[in-house]
Amino acid sequence: MAASHLQCKECKTSYELEALYVCDRCFGPLEVVYDHDGLAHDVAELRRRIQGGPQNIWRYADFLPLAGGPPGPSGRLASRVGLPAGCTPLIRADRLAKRLGLREVWVKNDAANPTHSFKDRVVSVATTRARELGYETIACASTGNLANSVAAHGAALGLESYVFIPADLEEQKVLATGIYGTRLVGVRGSYDDVNRLCTELCAEREWAFVNINLRPYYAEGSKTLAFEIAEQLGWELPDRCVVPVASGSLFTKIARGFEEWTELGLLSGGQPRMNGAQAEGCSPVASAFAEGHDVCRPVRPDTIAKSLAIGNPADGPYALELARTSGGAVDAVSDEEIRAGIALLAQTTGIFTETAGGVTTAVLAKLAERGDIDPDERVVLVITGEGLKTLDAVRGTFETHTIEPTLESFEHGVRQQILL
Numbered sequence: 001m002a003a004s005h006l007q008c009k010e011c012k013t014s015y016e017l018e019a020l021y022v023c024d025r026c027f028g029p030l031e032v033v034y035d036h037d038g039l040a041h042d043v044a045e046l047r048r049r050i051q052g053g054p055q056n057i058w059r060y061a062d063f064l065p066l067a068g069g070p071p072g073p074s075g076r077l078a079s080r081v082g083l084p085a086g087c088t089p090l091i092r093a094d095r096l097a098k099r100l101g102l103r104e105v106w107v108k109n110d111a112a113n114p115t116h117s118f119k120d121r122v123v124s125v126a127t128t129r130a131r132e133l134g135y136e137t138i139a140c141a142s143t144g145n146l147a148n149s150v151a152a153h154g155a156a157l158g159l160e161s162y163v164f165i166p167a168d169l170e171e172q173k174v175l176a177t178g179i180y181g182t183r184l185v186g187v188r189g190s191y192d193d194v195n196r197l198c199t200e201l202c203a204e205r206e207w208a209f210v211n212i213n214l215r216p217y218y219a220e221g222s223k224t225l226a227f228e229i230a231e232q233l234g235w236e237l238p239d240r241c242v243v244p245v246a247s248g249s250l251f252t253k254i255a256r257g258f259e260e261w262t263e264l265g266l267l268s269g270g271q272p273r274m275n276g277a278q279a280e281g282c283s284p285v286a287s288a289f290a291e292g293h294d295v296c297r298p299v300r301p302d303t304i305a306k307s308l309a310i311g312n313p314a315d316g317p318y319a320l321e322l323a324r325t326s327g328g329a330v331d332a333v334s335d336e337e338i339r340a341g342i343a344l345l346a347q348t349t350g351i352f353t354e355t356a357g358g359v360t361t362a363v364l365a366k367l368a369e370r371g372d373i374d375p376d377e378r379v380v381l382v383i384t385g386e387g388l389k390t391l392d393a394v395r396g397t398f399e400t401h402t403i404e405p406t407l408e409s410f411e412h413g414v415r416q417q418i419l420l
Helices: 043-051 057-063 094-100 119-132 145-157 171-178 191-204 215-220 223-232 249-263 284-291 316-326 335-349 355-370 387-394 407-419
Strands: 003-008 030-034 090-092 104-109 137-141 160-166 183-187 240-244 273-279 329-333 378-383
Touching: 030 215, 043 057, 043 223, 057 119, 057 223, 057 249, 090 223, 094 104, 094 335, 094 355, 104 223, 119 137, 119 145, 119 215, 137 145, 137 191, 145 160, 145 171, 160 171, 160 191, 171 183, 171 387, 183 191, 215 249, 223 249, 240 249, 240 355, 249 273, 249 316, 273 284, 273 316, 273 355, 284 316, 284 329, 316 329, 329 335, 329 355, 335 355, 335 387, 355 378, 355 387
Parallel strands: 104 378, 137 160, 160 183, 240 273, 240 378, 273 329
Antiparallel strands: 003 030, 090 104
């Protein structure tokens, strides 16, 4: 495989490609390092190789940390087995752009993944690596979308799974997790409390916690969003991306995906400005950005955007650095603005997003209103989850007209109200 080793992001110490996630010298996070010398140096040939791949994230296997593994019962490589994530729509949103006074806005709708969120990308990579390393049980700490994905992928692959969530998680996400037969554990506390518990369990159990001991591999799955966006734009870079920020991993890995392909000659031009989006009720990265700090002060989450409710983001400092060096920013919006963002996206594109997408759409609207976006920019709005997962957030935001089954009732009960 192209992955050569793990490396500490802080002190650069190298490690083998095992189930490791933190440096034992400085406690910095580990990330995957690649050696792409074996890839074709002819750009056209490399593009043809990608385009000839399957219609899922495995078309980008050359840029992911997987060995491929032995053939499964069907004769396919291990990395081709399971739920087919990726290759989700990139939709030109002209009506949204017009509403915001912008020229070109594209919506990357990752709600079209098997469990209706981008988490299928990262879980596909993590579970495949878990199998390569010999694990038989997968697990996670989750704010909801990851819970759905781990449970579903475990069922598809025949792996035992344990999913740990905050006990007050949205009912829709709980139901969409438990149905897969996972061992579902609700923890009284925030996501940060759940994550601390899972970190302790990781040291006690021979389990593959996808977002803890397999985090370096898991995080690499987010790069495939960047690869798809660039390929779907005709091998071109966008000018700006607006991305939700929870731990900060998705935000930084999308940027890394663009950088990696530019380094290989698959793309050319300057890197996109990266704008992060958070909810005011859990905005440690946005607050640090506004205050000019390089580290994030942990907060206690209080927001309807529970999928972004990580009060102590692991990749917060790297998200801050990226926002600044790329010419972007990290902004926060209120719960009221989040609901308005959900409605704006739905009413201009026909895409119903969960609260995290309401956050990103509301931040895009804020950037446009502030004049931070040049009207001629090509902007990509990243939508990470499906609106059916957070129905309570839009309850009471519109009216249903109830009438008798007669024309007269319609004319007097509905039409007159509409004309008022």
